[in-house]
Every structure is written in structure tokens, then in C-alpha cells.
Amino acid sequence: MASQLRPSDLLNSASSGLPRRFRARLLQLEPRTTAQGVPWAVLTFTWSGRRLRGPLFPREWERSPALVLGDVYEVMGTVAFRHGTTVMRILTIAESLVLCRGPASVPSDDVQQTQG
Numbered sequence: 552m553a554s555q556l557r558p559s560d561l562l563n564s565a566s567s568g569l570p571r572r573f574r575a576r577l578l579q580l581e582p583r584t585t586a587q588g589v590p591w592a593v594l595t596f597t598w599s600g601r602r603l604r605g606p607l608f609p610r611e612w613e614r615s616p617a618l619v620l621g622d623v624y625e626v627m628g629t630v631a632f633r634h635g636t637t638v639m640r641i642l643t644i645a646e647s648l649v650l651c652r653g654p655a656s657v658p659s660d661d662v663q664q665t666q667g
Contacts, residue, residue, distance in 0.1 A: 605639035623647040
């Protein structure tokens, strides 16, 4: 079972690879395709005053709900550290059925979709 994501998980390499859950607002969606033409995306969320960015690979992309920029999602992923940057590998994503209070519930003007 995945533990709740904590800010310290984003700084500590000991957390790398461990599944973590978090609720966050989707800020950016960058559609991509593999060399074989299979869709996937890079997603950016806002969580606890931070931006979390990570891939939603083809299998997870196929299973994900229709993603809407600005909506809040329940995400499970693993923390990874790449070239000094923290990255979340997204394992599952679902629509949040709980009203979110705090940073993820604040409307944001920086929500954007990148054309790929």
C-alpha cells in the first residue's frame, strides 16, 4: 500500500522508488507519442506549493480518465531523481471525489496545455 507523499520524500533519495499517494491539481499536459505512435504524456501538478512533473506512460495513459487542466486528481506514483531534479513516475491517476482544501484547491492562472 502506498504512503501519503511528504515534502521530505522530494528531497531524500531513500524515498526513490517507493509508491506515494497525493492529491494535486493538474497544471500542464504535454502529449507525446512513442516511435510506434502510442500516446503518452508528461504531466505537471501543483502540490503543497510545489510543482511535480512526471511521465504518464502508455499503459497508464490508456487507463487514465479524460484529464482536464485545473482539475484535482488522486495520484499514485514513485519518486525518482534525474539529473538533480525530482520526478514523479505516475502509476495511477483518478478523479478526486473529495473536495480539496489548501494549495491544490486554489484556482490557478498558470494552467496550460502544450501542443505536442
